Amino acid sequence: MDKDALRKxxxxxxxxxxxxxxxxxxxxxxxxxAEFGSKGFHTAxxxxxxQRAGVGQGTFYLYFRTKEEIFSTLVKEIGRNLRKEMxxxxxxxxxxxxxxxxxxxxxxxxxxxxxxxxxIVQEAQFVDEPVFRxxxxxxxxxxxxxxxxxxAQGELSPGDAEVRAWAxxxxxxxxxxxxxxxxxxxxxxxxxxxxxxxxxxxxAPHPKxxx
Amino acid sequence: MDKDALRKxxxxxxxxxxxxxxxxxxxxxxxxxAEFGSKGFHTAxxxxxxQRAGVGQGTFYLYFRTKEEIFSTLVKEIGRNLRKEMxxxxxxxxxxxxxxxxxxxxxxxxxxxxxxxxxIVQEAQFVDEPVFRxxxxxxxxxxxxxxxxxxAQGELSPGDAEVRAWAxxxxxxxxxxxxxxxxxxxxxxxxxxxxxxxxxxxxAPHPKxxx
Numbered sequence: 245m246d247k248d249a250l251r252k253x254x255x256x257x258x259x260x261x262x263x264x265x266x267x268x269x270x271x272x273x274x275x276x277x278a279e280f281g282s283k284g285f286h287t288a289x290x291x292x293x294x295q296r297a298g299v300g301q302g303t304f305y306l307y308f309r310t311k312e313e314i315f316s317t318l319v320k321e322i323g324r325n326l327r328k329e330m331x332x333x334x335x336x337x338x339x340x341x342x343x344x345x346x347x348x349x350x351x352x353x354x355x356x357x358x359x360x361x362x363x364i365v366q367e368a369q370f371v372d373e374p375v376f377r378x379x380x381x382x383x384x385x386x387x388x389x390x391x392x393x394x395x396a397q398g399e400l401s402p403g404d405a406e407v408r409a410w411a412x413x414x415x416x417x418x419x420x421x422x423x424x425x426x427x428x429x430x431x432x433x434x435x436x437x438x439x440x441x442x443x444x445x446x447x448a449p450h451p452k453x454x455x
Numbered sequence: 456m457d458k459d460a461l462r463k464x465x466x467x468x469x470x471x472x473x474x475x476x477x478x479x480x481x482x483x484x485x486x487x488x489a490e491f492g493s494k495g496f497h498t499a500x501x502x503x504x505x506q507r508a509g510v511g512q513g514t515f516y517l518y519f520r521t522k523e524e525i526f527s528t529l530v531k532e533i534g535r536n537l538r539k540e541m542x543x544x545x546x547x548x549x550x551x552x553x554x555x556x557x558x559x560x561x562x563x564x565x566x567x568x569x570x571x572x573x574x575i576v577q578e579a580q581f582v583d584e585p586v587f588r589x590x591x592x593x594x595x596x597x598x599x600x601x602x603x604x605x606x607a608q609g610e611l612s613p614g615d616a617e618v619r620a621w622a623x624x625x626x627x628x629x630x631x632x633x634x635x636x637x638x639x640x641x642x643x644x645x646x647x648x649x650x651x652x653x654x655x656x657x658x659a660p661h662p663k664x665x666x
Contacts (some may be wrong), residue, residue, distance in 0.1 A: 284581050286497055341659055370495050397485055400658045404649040411653045415622045438615040442585030442622045446657035447611045
């Protein structure tokens with residue numbers, strides 16, 4: 245183990261606030277994503293993460309105290325990045341329904357680009373439950389504020405924005421599990437059309453509107 | 456360890472096909488549900504399960520080879536029981552939308568009655584992924600055959616039954632996570648109304664029908 249790992253200073257001060265330090269931290273997080281995503285939390289090890297990153301094991305402890313800490317950091321980072329990418333996608337929508345479609349599309353693309361995403365985020369409920377809840381609660385918050393505004397403007401029918409937010413997250417979660425994770429292919433345009441048909445119109449017959 | 460555990464016959468023949476044997480197996484499965492549900496798979500142990508069940512550790516091995524085996528058996532059993540309870544609830548529906556409502560209600564009630572359910576089923580994706588997939592695929596199959604028939608009869612609008620099945624499972628999963636697991640309270644009537652409003656009508660404005 246690198247001698248630096250034996251230093252006792254608080255971790256915050258150990259993190260090198262330099263470009264090189266940031267690059268190393270980035271390498272460790274990317275390696276952790278690959279390690280946790282493929283092996284799962286319990287089988288994953290700090291030594292495998294540092295091997296993947298090409299750094300000494302002592303270097304790891306300059307950035308993270310434990311395997312749990314890098315795991316939780318990763319889940320928070322996945323959440324931030326996902327919210328950011330979905331936010332950009334949603335903002336490009338021409339109306340709220342189009343925005344919802346783009347948001348789901350961005351979610352599926354993100355899941356596809358990060359094969360470890362599902363495993364890591366889902367495993368978080370057993371490793372660090374507060375971080376897992378926070379992941380969904382933040383995502384729901386973004387969703388429901390957009391839905392509330394759209395309902396007020398008549399772009400959506402009236403309805404409980406929070407229920408809708410969690411329901412749409414559930415739709416994304418389960419279809420993402422099936423298509424991105426198990427079939428290895430994000431929903432294509434035709435499938436996304438069907439998913440949005442459900443989100444937009446539900447399953448009831450709508451005789452008056454001829455649907 | 457009970458000497459019986461040392462016998463080498465195939466496990467099938469070891470399982471006592473008697474009422475007493477069945478009762479012991481039941482006690483072990485109930486204890487495993489409590490153990491895995493509260494501690495998670497990795498921390499749970501066979502010795503804690505047998506202690507909870509009030510049987511010797513050797514007795515465990517008359518019924519299950521390993522901790523993995525009782526875990527997977529439990530997930531399959533949860534799936535069977537859930538499908539059965541949902542099936543009974545759905546069959547009592549006066550039409551397909553009412554049936555969907557009753558199905559979701561039964562799911563929430565089941566999750567509420569089995570606090571370990573979420574943890575166990577979700578953890579299955581890391582312990583025995585085929586059993587986890589099978590759990591959802593069987594549930595989806597039941598859903599989509601009902602939805603297909605209802606669409607054909609005009610009780611639902613036309614639409615892809617499989618997409619709808621996975622979407623509705625996602626709605627149940629995420630709202631169940633939020634309400635049953637985190638808030639400890641299955642959705643009440645008003646909340647179920649809102650959830651069904653989403654499932655039935657979606658979020659789009661329906662100008663022609665005045666919704």
